[in-house]
Amino acid sequence: MAQLVQFDRIGGPEVLTLREVALHDPGAGEVRIRVDAIGLNRAEIMYREGAYFYQPVFPSTLGYEAAGVIEAVGEGVRGFAAGDLVAVVPAFLQNEYGTYGTSVVLPAAAVVPRPAQVDAVTAAAVWMAYITAYGPLAESGEVRPGDHVLITAASSSVGLAAIQVARHIGAIPIATTRGANKKQRLLDAGAADVIVTDNEDLPARIAEITGGTGVRLALDPIAGPGVETLAKGIAPGGHLVVYGALDSRTTPLPNAQSFPALNTSTYTLFEITGDPERLHRAVMFINAGLASGSFVPLVDKTFDLPDIAEAHRYMETNGQVGKIVVTVTHDDTTS
Template sequence: MKALLCKRHGPPESLEIDTLPDPTPGDWEVVIEVHGAAVNFPDTLIIQNLYQFKPDLPFSPGGECAGIVKAKGSKVGHLNIGDRVLAFTGWGGFAEQAVADSRAVVPMPEGLDFVTASAFVMTYATSYHALADRAAIQSGETLLVLGASGGVGIAAIEIGKALGARVIAAASTAEKLQVCQEHGADEVINYVDEDLKTRVRELTDGKGADVIYDPVGGAFSEAALRAIAWRGRFLVIGFANGEIPKIPLNLALLKGCNINGVFWGDYAKREPMNNMKDLRTLFGWLQEGKLRPHIAGTYSLAEAPQAIRALMDRQVSGKLVITPQEA
């Protein structure tokens, strides 16, 4: 099989296509013929040795994929060869075949294509865990989404609306904000041209946002926190900006607010039954049309470094997907 390999840590341009033996599954594993593998922010970090998980070299990036079960281990009971599945792999998805722990593999809903399926789980499950579980957002509350045109940002907009929230989307260009509005944002803020704190207060009649969803980090985190409502919940999703903010904790005291960490990957491992319940809700909303993953483009395996670079440089609204079976 062919795979995109990280043989030495570095930028996307250092990745190489190589031919490897077809994998064989362990007792609890399945081998998946990969038809779609989404590009996510952790992929940009793991190839630079900047992620919390550090696989041995060489490895293939790609944390989630969709495809067909090609082989399974002796202890796998709930999946069969030929099943169309979604898988959370952590890494290894940017290859013609990927090995996954069967406990992190679920059957694809009927009518879902591989490209859309591969771009769904990580972003939507993260956002649902953040908003429904960690923030316990209520109908009628105001949600502020930073980096709102990215994969998790769009998921947060749509899930926020499905849960009855009023959604304010913040992004850096008019084009990105247009995408946010197309996915349901009630109000938008261009935080390059407008003062984030001031505009949030104006849009909420001085109250502030009840829930802040922050996958960006950097300077905007503190500005957003200063615009949080009393008893608000600030959700730490990630640091796409590259800078981990140093928050003055007196703001949490003065606002009576919570700062909540969101780590969906560990949640899925530690609380698998709750995660499966979340996925059933999300799949239902997807089939009802409440959720509409935004696929910005598809790339062949050879073009995957370009896709990772585009995500690193924040040139993307929505998700990019690698299609390893296509030349």
Template structure:
């Protein structure tokens, strides 16, 4: 038996319930994991609301990222042994697997073995945080040395990971945050510049920082009405990634600027990388090397107990945390 989190209706954090289930032996391509820590993602909040990039089938499980120990392996699975420390990466549908639980099944293709063990709370904050910007900015060389990169929602887990990825690739990280309350924290986290978008003129500040050129790349998880300002703050031919939809408002496009500037607007999803084994191996090797030498360090905003999963999701949706929220199991 295992305690897991599920929901039978869409809604706020209160729809999440901890229930007892029987976790079967792993199938031929699965690994069973005794979970020690869970990393929360905004995608899981959207999933809980039934507002995601794929239909959510009720009753539903949820969760992409955990750290723990291998409890059992399927017959055809190689490279994993009982007792190995492992983590999971977002590389599957939450209709098929949900990682919020004490004992869970995961597809072997989404499991990473840690040759050098890490504290579980830290290990479960690595992949979404760093693979997301790595795949967009570094993997195919989109970002060049010296490129100015705008990072909206910079105090989120992925935002902080993006600052570090940009810095590692020789770019100039320009962190966007609503107020100046987190300015010093963002500078301490490595941001070259910080703009408080509710207190400063976003476009004017970007132009000042870039000597009138504008941003070369925008890595945006928000969309909504501010996206038009991001285009205005971009250089001609800039690449703007949309990898999330945190805003509930329509995303407008300033056509009279798009026509002469000819920006590249790209939707981005880390699954295109994480579901390709060779690309995933290259990404995780790069990130683990960066963790080992101190280049990459995830930031844990707050840790909740497993029994407090509802409160953890409430905290997630306040959008006031700095870093990644972790649940201890």
């Protein structure tokens, strides 16, 4: 038997239930993983609430990230064997697969090797954040050494990863946060400058920091009307990349008559994880950064799997700086 987190209706954290389920053998192209740690993401809260870009199929599980050990491989799977240390990247739909459990079946295409020196909690904190940052900052080729990049909502796991990725490629990260209480932690995390948007004029501060040139790229998970303010701080010919929708209001396209000419686009990490060649490049880039010490995921807090609802409540407070990870304890009834 295994334990699996499921929910039967859209709602708050209280809808999440830890249930005993039968162990399943992996099918063709699948693997079964004994889960040791699970990385939480804002997407899972939105999915649970029915606010994600696809809807749950009940009873639904959830979860995009995990780290653990291969237990079994299905037909046609190459490159993995029982006992291999692995991590899970977001390369599937949560209404088909999920990582919230003690033992889960997942597509082999969503599994990557985990270096022996990388522990499960660290590995569970890596892939959503660093692949999301990798795409616009490294894979795109739009950011060059010496360029300023603006990272909004920078205390999130993606924001912190983006600071490190920007540093790794020689760019200069400028972080934003709403309140001053997170400013020093962002500086300690590697931000060259931090703009506290509740107290400071964003375009004016960007101009001051960059000497009036503006940033080469702004990476934003918020969207909504605030993108017009971001656009004022982007250099002519620069890029505004929106990768989330934390603000549910309509997101306007910045008006060319009001702002310098710039490129605007949306982005999801599925552009990387859904393409084997691009995913391979991302894995090589990120594992190299982990091995060199350039990439050090910041884990804000850990919870035990039975406390999954409490972990979701904590994420909803928006008080964390870094990743929330759920750890999994195994005994004879769950492994």
